Amino acid sequence: MHATWTTIGLLTLSNVFMTFAWYAHLKELGGKPWIIAALISWGVAFFEYLLQVPANRIGYTVMSLGQLKILQEVITLTVFVPFAVFYMKEPLKLDYLWAGLCMLGAVYFMFRDKIGA
Template identity: 80%
Template sequence: MKPIVISIALLLCSNVFMTFAWYAHLKELNGKPWIVAAFVSWGIALFEYLLQVPANRIGYTALSVGQLKIVQEVITLSVFVPFSVMYLKEPLKLDYLWAGLCLVGAVFFMFRSKFV
């Protein structure tokens, strides 16, 4: 399997853990002291790092650091929007579309040397 595909798959899984670590406590631990939320989040984030570190190491064999970061941001938004709408019950906003379009521009500029 190609390094880029492996890296993207690992980053997708990593971002699911990251999103839960950063935001699930807002719903699940509401009313608990922040220190409890911090330790629970750190516990979840451990799994995120166990996927994210190899994802970046593998991805770096085929992509530049800038390209890898932009891929990460696209994946982050792709995971965060459904999470916020379905799990946190936040309204779907047009702003997500605009943010996504900005990321499309970022992808273009980071990868344009591969297109031209």
């Protein structure tokens, strides 16, 4: 269970970095040339990879590749929604809820062998 929680923690932190790398430049660097935004985003993404690579290596000791991917997608949505609402000032929509429910279905199908055990 330790490997699972370590994976979840590292993937959550890595997703915070990646969300900022992918989207914060839209707010912060909107008037700058895209190459500036890309270079800054690559710098931020470097820290994401320092967390994501060990997370996947640790997680792969206790989960399948498909389970790791679905876990990462759930964490991505969990990080993205607060980022979109609070940082980017996007409206909170029911679509986030529906997407989350679809992700719960994906989690069920990918982890049902562990749930039943």
